[in-house]
Amino acid sequence: MSVSADDSLVRITEIFYSLQGETRTVGLPTVFIRLTGCPLRCGYCDTEYAFSGGERMTIDQILTTTESYHPRYVTVTGGEPLAQKNCLPLLKQLCDRGYEVSLETSGAMDITDVDDRVVIVMDLKTPASGELAKNRFENIDQLTQKDQVKFVICDREDYNWSKEQLKNYLLNEKCEVLFSPVHDQALATDLANWIIEDNLPVRFQLQLHKYLWNDEPGH
């Protein structure tokens, strides 16, 4: 059976080189491949510009653009990258090229078929996100030590809910757990204090790129 060129197309909002703003590789120069489209609508979403539009590129074109930056780290993000079926072969081919590849995913899509070499950074959506019902908790069983679960926390109720999930799913025994405040200085300080008071086995993180570039696309 012949394979048409369309079979390798991925809709891309942007590809750029910047510093990783969060996760375990925060601060490291990284190529970001932002796929277009997301089936969720989180209240705090900072990438609404990736919901539509974009440019259809072949996986070869994406690989060529990525290589032009000579990166060590590559992050596939969105939107929700797994909403496009060709995200899976893209991840595999990036790993085959020897990059350290991570995937940022909402937690609403099945991660079973993601290449084992990929570091999965998976959200669990809190009540205040407005997308609690989209969490696919079965994904938790697929996570391993190299992976990370991220909670974006908007208020004390979100914090309490996140703490419950941490305990119920023994998350910190499976992978690294990240607690991140929505972009709000007062909440960031509160969240840091709550984590210390409760002695939680989680990593507090701020989104570096928001401080450096105030969320401009391309960074």
Ligand code: SF4
């Ligand atoms: S999953 Fe991510 S991209 Fe989609 S709406 Fe939520 S924050 Fe935005």
